[in-house]
Amino acid sequence: MKYVVRKILTMILTLLAVTFFVFLSFHVISGDPATSMLGTEATPQKVAALREELGLNDPVFVQYGRWAAGLLHGDMGTSYSYRMPVTGMVANKIPVTITLTLMAFVLMVVISIPLGIYTAKHEGGVVDRIIYIINQIIMAIPPFFSGILITLIFGRIFKLFTPGGYVSYEKDFAGFIGYLFFPAVAIALPKAAMAVKLLRSSVIKEAKLDYVRTAYSRGNRTNDVLYKHVLKNALIPVVTFLGMALADMIAGSIIIEQVFSIPGLGRILLTSISNRDYPVVMAVIVCIAVLVLVVNMAVDLIYGLIDPRITAE
Amino acid sequence: MKKRSFKAVLLLFVLTTLTIALGGCSGDKKGDISSRITIGIPQDLEDSLDPHKMVTAGTREVLFNIFEGLVKVTSDGDFVPAVASSYEETEGGKVYTFTLRDNVKFHDGSTVTAEDVKFSLDKCADTSAGEPLVAAFSNIDSINILDDKTVQVVLKEADTEFLAYMTTAIIPASNADPDTNPIGTGPYKFVSRSPQENFVMERFDDYWGEPAHIKDVTLKICANADTIVMDLEGGSIDMFARVTSTQAAELSDNFNVLEGTMNLVQALYLNNAEAPFDNEKVRQALCYAIDPQEIMMMVSDGKGTEVGSSMFPSFGKYFMPELNDTYNTDIEKAKELLKEAGFEDGFSFTITVPSNYQPHIDTAQVLKEEFKKIGVDAQIQLIEWDSWVSDVYQNRQFQSTLVGVDASNITGSAMLQRFTSDNAKNFINYSNADYDTAFEKAISSTNDDEKTTYYKECERILSETAANVYIQDLPEFVALNKKYTGYEFYPLYIQDIAKIRLADE
Numbered sequence: 036m037k038y039v040v041r042k043i044l045t046m047i048l049t050l051l052a053v054t055f056f057v058f059l060s061f062h063v064i065s066g067d068p069a070t071s072m073l074g075t076e077a078t079p080q081k082v083a084a085l086r087e088e089l090g091l092n093d094p095v096f097v098q099y100g101r102w103a104a105g106l107l108h109g110d111m112g113t114s115y116s117y118r119m120p121v122t123g124m125v126a127n128k129i130p131v132t133i134t135l136t137l138m139a140f141v142l143m144v145v146i147s148i149p150l151g152i153y154t155a156k157h158e159g160g161v162v163d164r165i166i167y168i169i170n171q172i173i174m175a176i177p178p179f180f181s182g183i184l185i186t187l188i189f190g191r192i193f194k195l196f197t198p199g200g201y202v203s204y205e206k207d208f209a210g211f212i213g214y215l216f217f218p219a220v221a222i223a224l225p226k227a228a229m230a231v232k233l234l235r236s237s238v239i240k241e242a243k244l245d246y247v248r249t250a251y252s253r254g255n256r257t258n259d260v261l262y263k264h265v266l267k268n269a270l271i272p273v274v275t276f277l278g279m280a281l282a283d284m285i286a287g288s289i290i291i292e293q294v295f296s297i298p299g300l301g302r303i304l305l306t307s308i309s310n311r312d313y314p315v316v317m318a319v320i321v322c323i324a325v326l327v328l329v330v331n332m333a334v335d336l337i338y339g340l341i342d343p344r345i346t347a348e
Numbered sequence: 349m350k351k352r353s354f355k356a357v358l359l360l361f362v363l364t365t366l367t368i369a370l371g372g373c374s375g376d377k378k379g380d381i382s383s384r385i386t387i388g389i390p391q392d393l394e395d396s397l398d399p400h401k402m403v404t405a406g407t408r409e410v411l412f413n414i415f416e417g418l419v420k421v422t423s424d425g426d427f428v429p430a431v432a433s434s435y436e437e438t439e440g441g442k443v444y445t446f447t448l449r450d451n452v453k454f455h456d457g458s459t460v461t462a463e464d465v466k467f468s469l470d471k472c473a474d475t476s477a478g479e480p481l482v483a484a485f486s487n488i489d490s491i492n493i494l495d496d497k498t499v500q501v502v503l504k505e506a507d508t509e510f511l512a513y514m515t516t517a518i519i520p521a522s523n524a525d526p527d528t529n530p531i532g533t534g535p536y537k538f539v540s541r542s543p544q545e546n547f548v549m550e551r552f553d554d555y556w557g558e559p560a561h562i563k564d565v566t567l568k569i570c571a572n573a574d575t576i577v578m579d580l581e582g583g584s585i586d587m588f589a590r591v592t593s594t595q596a597a598e599l600s601d602n603f604n605v606l607e608g609t610m611n612l613v614q615a616l617y618l619n620n621a622e623a624p625f626d627n628e629k630v631r632q633a634l635c636y637a638i639d640p641q642e643i644m645m646m647v648s649d650g651k652g653t654e655v656g657s658s659m660f661p662s663f664g665k666y667f668m669p670e671l672n673d674t675y676n677t678d679i680e681k682a683k684e685l686l687k688e689a690g691f692e693d694g695f696s697f698t699i700t701v702p703s704n705y706q707p708h709i710d711t712a713q714v715l716k717e718e719f720k721k722i723g724v725d726a727q728i729q730l731i732e733w734d735s736w737v738s739d740v741y742q743n744r745q746f747q748s749t750l751v752g753v754d755a756s757n758i759t760g761s762a763m764l765q766r767f768t769s770d771n772a773k774n775f776i777n778y779s780n781a782d783y784d785t786a787f788e789k790a791i792s793s794t795n796d797d798e799k800t801t802y803y804k805e806c807e808r809i810l811s812e813t814a815a816n817v818y819i820q821d822l823p824e825f826v827a828l829n830k831k832y833t834g835y836e837f838y839p840l841y842i843q844d845i846a847k848i849r850l851a852d853e
Contacts, residue, residue, distance in 0.1 A: 066734035070742060072396075074403035077742050078772045080478045116394035117543055118527040124543045186578055199570065199579030201545075293572045296579065298545035302571060306544055310394050311734055 042335060046328045051103075053324050054317060058099050061313050067091065068115045068311040089115070102317060111321075112314035116307070121318045125303070129322055130204060132299035135288050136326075138212070138219035139226075140281050146227040151234025151273075152266070158239055166231065173228040178287050182221040182294035189217055199296045218295045222287045226280045233276050237269040271342055278334030282327045384564035385832060385848065388576060388585035392544050392569045398526040399517035400472050400481045405754060405841040410567060412842045413549065413560075414455075415517035415532035418446050418465065418499075423836040423844070425662065425758050427511055430557075431460060431518045431533055440794040441508035444501045445494070453554045454520045455537035462493045467521035469501065484513045508794050509759040535560040535846040544569055549845075561834070561849030573706070586829040589843060592706065593649045596825045606826045608837035611662050612752035613655055613763070614708065616699065616715060616817035619747055621777035624697070629689040631814035635675035636682035637722045638715060640819050647710045651823035657807035658753070658763045660821040662839035666760050666803050671811045671818075682722045694723025700740055700749040703730040707822055708750045715750070715817075741775050752822060754841055760803035761791060767810060776816065783809045 069085035070077050086092055090101070105112055111121040154163045173181075190198040196217055202210035241247070242265050250260045289301030300319050307315040395407040399415045402408055420430035429435060433449035452460040473485035480486050487507060492500045503510060523531050530538045535557070536549040547567040551560045568585055570576055577598045579585045596605040616634070618625040625631055644652040653661050656671025686692065701712045709730065716726045731739065740746045755762035766773040768784050783806055790802030811818070828835055833851045836844055 066732070066738045070738040071734045072403070074737060075741060075773070076403045077737065078479065079742070082742070084477060114543075118396055119543070127542070183574065186575070190582060191578060197584050198582040199568075199575060199584035200582060201584075294575060296568075296570060296572065296575060296584075298542065302544045306392065306394065306571070309732060309734060312394070 038339075039336075042332050046325075046332065049328060050321065050324055054103075054321060055099060057317065057320050058102070058313075059095060061311070061316075062095055066311050068313060071311045072115055102314075106321070111318040114307075114312055114315050116310045116312045116315075121314045124315065125300070125318045125322060127205075128298060128300050128303060131297060132285065132288055132292075132301065133326070134204070134212070135215050135219055135222070135291070135297065135299060136281065136284050138215055139222035139284050139288070140277075142219055142223040143227045143230060143280065143284075144277070146223065147230035147234060150227075151231045152238060152261070154231065155235045155238035155242070156261070158235075170228040170232055173224050176225070178221055178225060179290050179294060181224060182218065182291050185217050185221050186294065201295070201297055214295075215297070218288075218291045218297060221294070222284050222291050226284065230273060230276060230280065234269065234273050237272050238265060241265045241269040267341060271338070274334060274337055274341065278331060281330045285323060285326055285330075383562050383850075384566070385562050385587065385845075386566045386568050386585045387843075387845070388570040388579060388588040389547075389567050390570060390573070390590070393541075393547055396527045397530040397538070399519065399530070399532065400468075401527070408756070409841045409843045410547065411517075411530065411532075412534070413536040413565075413845050414530050414534045414538055415519070416534050417515040417517055419511060419514045421515055421758060421838065421840065421842070423838050425664070425839045427515075431465070432514075435511070435514075437508070437511070439506065441506040441510065442503050444503075444510060444514070446499050446501070446514075448497045448499070449556060450497075452533050452556045454533055455531045455552055456520065456523075457554075458520060458522065460518060460520075460533060462496050462499050464521050465499045465518055466491050466493055468516065468518045469499075472516055482513060482516055484510070485516075505792065506794050507791065508796060508799065509761065509791075512757045512759045512762075515757065536565060544571070558846075560846035562832075562845070565845055580827055580829070586832060587827065587835075587848075589824070589826045591825045591827045593651060593823070593825060596827065599827055602830055603827050604830055604833075606828060606835055606837075607651065608824045608826065609653060609660065609662060610752065610754070610822040610824045611660055611839055611841065612754040612821060613658050613660055614711065614750070614752040614819045614822055615655075615658075616819070617749050617751060617753075617776050618814075618816055619744065619777055620779065620815065621744070622747055624689070624691065624695055625747065627689050628813055629685045630691065631817070632675065633682040633685040633689070633691075633722065634719070634724070634817045635814045636678045636685065637724070638718050638817060638819070639677045640672070642718070643711055643714045644820055646714045647707055648823050652820040653823075654820050655818050657811040657818060658767065658816075659760075659807050660755075660763075662821075663755075663758070663760070663763070665800055666807070668804055668807055671807060674811045675814070679721050686722060686724075694725065696725040696727065697747045698727045698729050700729045700731060700736065700746045702733045702736040702751060704733050705751070708752065711819065712750045744775055744777060756840070758839060760799070761787075764790075764803060764806050764810075767806070767815065778810075778815050780809060780813060780815075783813075 069082045069089065069091065072085065073081055090098065102112065109122070111125070113119065114121050114124060117124065150166060154166050157163055186198045189195045196214060200214065202214050204211040247260060247265060250264060288299060289304065292299045292301040300322060303315060304319040307319065389406065391406055393407045393410060395402045395404050397411065399411055402411060416430040418430065418432040419427040419435065422428055429449070431449060431452055432446040434447045436445045438445065448460065448462060448465065454460060469491050472482040473480050473488045473491070475486065487503050487505060489502045489504045492502065494500050517532055519526060520531055523529065533556070535552055535555045537552045539548040539550045541547045546569065549565045551563045553559065570579055570585065570588070576588055576591060577595050580588060580603065581600060599605060618631055620626060640654045644650055654672045656674055657668065659666050659668065661667045686694065699712050699715065701708050703709070712728045716728060719726045740749050764787060765771060767778045768774065768787050769779040786802050786805040786809060790799050790806065793799040793802060826835055831851055832848055834847045834849045836847050838844060
């Protein structure tokens with residue numbers, strides 16, 4: 036329990052630090068929300084008046100404090116561009132990004148674990164070599180490009196899905212999952228390729244250890260040894276990787292959302308930065324940071340489950 | 349975990365996922381098209397939905413369908429009565445009297461009253477926060493309700509072009525939330541929006557005029573230029589205005605590509621207050637160096653219309669095609685002028701281009717090559733749109749910039765006013781006494797022919813003093829699925845969705 040409490044405290048501190056630095060960065064880049072809102076109608080007087088109205092002339096700490104206080108009350112402010120409450124704007128995009136990332140993660144696990152084990156068992160075989168080459172190719176292709184390729188091949192040629200035809204989860208849940216399938220593949224592939232490599236080398240290394248030889252010489256069957264003993268130990272570095280990969284996938288989904296026209300957190304983050312719509316940017320960053328931190332915490336907890344050696348002091 | 353059960357679970361999971369995925373996989377396909385259309389737009393309406401406060405052209409062109417003023421613009425550039433049924437201009441353009449049309453309804457069901465008209469106009473003329481929301485309204489002396497069907501606008505100084513500003517939207521005085529809840533009198537009413545996803549409108553059945561053809565309109569935000577063709581072909585959008593000529597060429601026979609003009613003046617705008625562009629000879633040299641035909645060939649396959657001053661062809665009566673010949677391409681003359689100005693060995697300067705406008709980026713690159721011929725080295729600097737608005741447009745921190753400037757209404761002054769010496773929007777720092785005089789004469793003139801003559805004089809001065817290096821009015825390509833027809837081009841940034849209808853109606 037103390038372990039969990041400490042982790043949560045660390046999480047909160049990290050969140051504060053991240054959001055503060057993001058907040059600070061707004062004051063360094065050129066362009067400001069008032070000018071952005073007024074566009075080509077901007078005149079120095081109008082801009083000054085608007086800045087005063089939005090409270091932009093206060094010192095950085097005061098503005099940050101105001102925002103943080105609002106956040107604790109569940110109020111993420113009002114969007115400068117849309118004039119709508121930010122909470123409403125962002126809330127219905129979170130499930131989209133979470134679903135996309137989760138689907139990608141599941142696909143990654145489903146592809147990489149069986150493949151990793153298989154290629155480790157048949158090390159040096161034909162299949163192993165072919166998978167190795169395919170892996171290298173996939174790892175070299177950036178997700179953006181593989182997204183476009185997938186759209187071309189499965190969307191336009193095989194017509195398995197309609198490019199740009201995103202279905203909202205509120206309208207049709209099955210269609211929603213269906214549309215997200217290919218984007219999830221695009222995100223999952225490069226990570227799956229890396230996971231296969233990692234698992235394969237981890238299993239091979241583990242299988243050469245003494246206790247494994249002992250187990251064989253005691254008469255245990257190969258497969259039993261593999262799954263009951265070797266795999267559990269070999270999975271530890273892979274779990275670390277999966278944790279990092281999941282965090283990375285949240286970032287990757289931002290790029291993929293552009294290719295597949297998915298209205299998740301990614302798109303609104305990019306346009307809000309462009310428009311200097313700070314309240315929205317802060318809200319999205321908080322969401323993403325929380326997701327990543329929660330994932331990392333989950334990974335730490337899973338360690339405790341897999342390996343009894345890793346327990347908190 | 350037992351090996352066998354682990355494998356079984358895994359297999360079951362994979363099969364389930366695949367089934368769901370491939371089953372639901374088709375995406376949002378076209379169902380019954382009988383009365384809906386999905387139009388792609390390149391960016392969201394990241395603006396207030398209050399028609400008096402919106403600033404981006406993208407917002408304006410969509411909200412045209414939701415709001416109307418006392419008069420309305422037609423695709424020919426004329427004005428027709430809208431919320432007003434008739435109007436009268438008296439005292440040489442100093443007094444405008446409008447008779448309200450009977451029974452015009454707002455989208456919330458209430459009827460438009462003279463109070464609503466006065467409310468809307470007063471709001472735009474209000475100077476308590478500095479400048480009025482509609483700049484031209486600073487000329488309004490008073491807005492009077494003569495009776496519940498008549499509203500009169502009295503100006504401080506006569507202005508025969510003032511009617512053009514009466515396209516200002518009429519909104520209900522009772523709407524407490526105009527920023528996010530747009531209520532107007534137009535053929536379409538606002539239904540809902542999801543930021544960065546879509547903007548949904550529906551036909552307003554109580555519209556006073558000819559009702560719109562298509563009932564459900566969804567504006568889908570297509571943020572990624574690379575996927576527009578795929579989205580069109582795949583059927584998730586039926587129309588996209590402003591595709592590039594490359595994208596137009598990629599479209600199949602399922603689409604009509606309609607060609608119009610963008611209605612803007614694309615030019616290399618020069619900061620007249622900064623060296624070397626404070627020297628007229630240098631500016632003229634650059635004008636002689638460029639070849640607009642070559643630019644149009646490279647940037648848009650030869651389409652586009654050359655312009656010689658700050659006016660584009662759709663403003664029929666003001667446009668002067670002869671100004672295109674003020675500076676015919678003449679490399680020798682250009683070099684001579686540079687020599688006279690003291691730059692015999694050429695010079696180096698920066699062209700700032702907003703990074704979100706591909707045609708301007710392409711044009712800048714052609715210019716760079718053309719300027720090399722006269723020994724001038726142009727460095728292209730790409731900046732974000734917001735940085736452009738604050739650094740270039742507001743703070744005037746630039747040497748030259750390549751953009752397109754459009755007009756927000758159909759008046760001569762819309763394009764020309766900014767070049768008067770003390771105008772707040774004079775971002776090129778142009779200052780010419782003859783120009784100021786000519787412009788002053790233009791706006792104070794109440795005779796239409798005389799006005800036109802003075803406006804043309806202004807254009808001539810801009811051209812002869814080479815205020816900017818004028819290039820073209822860009823072509824606009826609208827991709828429309830052949831299932832639909834009826835698209836009309838306007839001389840302003842407008843998308844008139846009410847006119848679009850199914851092709852087999």
